[in-house]
Amino acid sequence: MNFFSISGILTTSEDYSAVNKPFIAHSMMGCMYNSCMKIHAQWKPAILCSFLLTSALSLGCQQPNYSIEPSEAHTPYSAPIPKAATFDGNLTVTIPKSSLLNDFTYENLAQNSIGPGMIFSRILKLTTNPAQESPHMKVECDLCEYWEYLPNNIIRFKIKDNIYWHNGDKLVPNHIRDHYKKHIIHDSKHYSLSAVESINTPENQILELNLNRLDSDLMFKLAHTENKVFHPELILSKSNPHNSSQNITGTGPWMHLPQHSNTPDSLTLVRNPVYFSHKKPLSQSISIKNIENLTYRKISALTNSGQSDIILNNTGISLNSNNNFVSTQSLLSYGGPTLFFNLSKESMQPLLKRKKIFLLLDPWQHNSRSDVAPATIGIGIPIVTKNYSDNQKDLRKRHFDDPVSTNQSSDKITNDTLLKIGVADSPVPYQLVLENILQDLQSSEYSVQTQSLSKDTYMEELSSKTSDFDILLGLTPPSEFINTFLFSTIHSKGEYSFSNSSDTTLDSMIENQATEPNNLLRASQIRDIQEHVLEQAYMYNSASLRFEWIHHESVRNFFPNDNLGEYLYWSEIWVE
Numbered sequence: 001m002n003f004f005s006i007s008g009i010l011t012t013s014e015d016y017s018a019v020n021k022p023f024i025a026h027s028m029m030g031c032m033y034n035s036c037m038k039i040h041a042q043w044k045p046a047i048l049c050s051f052l053l054t055s056a057l058s059l060g061c062q063q064p065n066y067s068i069e070p071s072e073a074h075t076p077y078s079a080p081i082p083k084a085a086t087f088d089g090n091l092t093v094t095i096p097k098s099s100l101l102n103d104f105t106y107e108n109l110a111q112n113s114i115g116p117g118m119i120f121s122r123i124l125k126l127t128t129n130p131a132q133e134s135p136h137m138k139v140e141c142d143l144c145e146y147w148e149y150l151p152n153n154i155i156r157f158k159i160k161d162n163i164y165w166h167n168g169d170k171l172v173p174n175h176i177r178d179h180y181k182k183h184i185i186h187d188s189k190h191y192s193l194s195a196v197e198s199i200n201t202p203e204n205q206i207l208e209l210n211l212n213r214l215d216s217d218l219m220f221k222l223a224h225t226e227n228k229v230f231h232p233e234l235i236l237s238k239s240n241p242h243n244s245s246q247n248i249t250g251t252g253p254w255m256h257l258p259q260h261s262n263t264p265d266s267l268t269l270v271r272n273p274v275y276f277s278h279k280k281p282l283s284q285s286i287s288i289k290n291i292e293n294l295t296y297r298k299i300s301a302l303t304n305s306g307q308s309d310i311i312l313n314n315t316g317i318s319l320n321s322n323n324n325f326v327s328t329q330s331l332l333s334y335g336g337p338t339l340f341f342n343l344s345k346e347s348m349q350p351l352l353k354r355k356k357i358f359l360l361l362d363p364w365q366h367n368s369r370s371d372v373a374p375a376t377i378g379i380g381i382p383i384v385t386k387n388y389s390d391n392q393k394d395l396r397k398r399h400f401d402d403p404v405s406t407n408q409s410s411d412k413i414t415n416d417t418l419l420k421i422g423v424a425d426s427p428v429p430y431q432l433v434l435e436n437i438l439q440d441l442q443s444s445e446y447s448v449q450t451q452s453l454s455k456d457t458y459m460e461e462l463s464s465k466t467s468d469f470d471i472l473l474g475l476t477p478p479s480e481f482i483n484t485f486l487f488s489t490i491h492s493k494g495e496y497s498f499s500n501s502s503d504t505t506l507d508s509m510i511e512n513q514a515t516e517p518n519n520l521l522r523a524s525q526i527r528d529i530q531e532h533v534l535e536q537a538y539m540y541n542s543a544s545l546r547f548e549w550i551h552h553e554s555v556r557n558f559f560p561n562d563n564l565g566e567y568l569y570w571s572e573i574w575v576e
Helices: 024-041 046-060 106-111 173-183 218-222 232-236 296-305 351-359 363-370 392-399 403-408 430-442 455-462 482-490 504-514 519-535 568-572
Strands: 090-096 124-126 139-141 144-150 154-159 196-200 206-211 266-271 285-291 310-313 325-331 337-341 418-424 447-453 471-475 539-541 546-552
Touching: 139 144, 139 218, 154 173, 173 196, 173 206, 173 232, 296 310, 337 430, 351 392, 363 430, 392 519, 418 430, 418 455, 430 447, 430 471, 447 455, 455 471, 482 504, 482 519, 504 519, 519 539
Parallel strands: 090 285, 090 310, 418 447, 418 471
Antiparallel strands: 124 139, 144 154, 154 206, 196 206, 266 285, 310 546, 325 546, 337 471, 337 539
């Protein structure tokens, strides 16, 4: 988290997500270059263009300015409104059954991102702007107008003044304060906000978080679905395991009406007519249906009958275009198929051997053959707004896909050529990526012995310091936040540090970025970590996880982003 600003630039809510943007000089150079081209097109003097570029370089190379400038109000993105919109359409969504849709217990409401939990809001959310490149976790305001960083580790939020609970009560900052105080900060079941020492409401519509330490992932946690803001009455009834739906009131775009005949497998939410973003939702209601074991055959039946507008397909089998239904992928920022070398095993400690294996592989081809493109190769660090591997061509040239070099280095490697590889049972299409890796290795001079591993066995091997496997192939342990991933999977003391047994240099790099208050500098440090891991050939990640949504072609403005359990994009959709 950034408590400072660079020349007053990183102070708006929209700019917080610059945790992995290029340095200011790079960004400003691009902006000034475009400006100069426009000036040139109009036959303006070239000297002005030179002045602008020089100014950009000067700004970008300045040392951090630790003064805090007030933030400007954030202007949220508004979805395009259809002509003559009447907001009278119903959106029908079908998902695989994972919980009861009429479960209004506190825990289910907190965890639920498609169902009754959709009636609530959070301080922050992920942007619904379709122009934002996916995957991303770009944070912007939900209940707040803006936020700013103050001295002494204080984050100040200005809460919107036009927000009402569905029961008619006006939301005030004290509601948010009491919500966090009573059941999140010290509740291990929710994404911890333990970095928050205290919460104050010093002025009208002002909420301040006083931090006891730096948590670079705090803003992502505030935007997570598990940190919804509940009404005080619901907080008081937390201990009631059979919470009545009569007590459910939120501030979100959807409302729950108890008189609706909901069942454990179906739920209808209606449009909140006084939602603080008055133009949303763009549909009058949303009906959600659970289906046990939602197979490909059942999905085909739904598309043939037209009983659902949108269907979540997690079968791993892509839908053939038929009956006017199309497919949209929701790319997550984390997880995915990964190759891990076992650095605790003597046979895998020679760096030249690991690099040689890298050169035998072409992850880009693996992804293309497995239908997981587009994807970005890296080490699996959760992506905020842009991957830390900006130049994929350069990465490919330096680390992968060069069998000629492997032949030239063969005489330098004296280790035996036997590779014992554990392969985790993984969903399609990720399993296809792992199979493509095996095919490349089996076509080389190495003698490959493989063993299929259940998910539990794979996780046990990944956390073992005495595993007999040279390589593990499987999905990266899911970590939605940057520090969680780095400390659990890359740091030598992490639970899943299969590929880092004793690299103290890498450990220090991880620890340093975790306490870096400047977002731009932290982004540079994270890029250095990724380059170090690839240069040492410890592991690599082929692609992040993804969902496939199938929807009728009449569905408009459907740009799903399911990172952090985001759900507000449902209010942007309508059926034409």
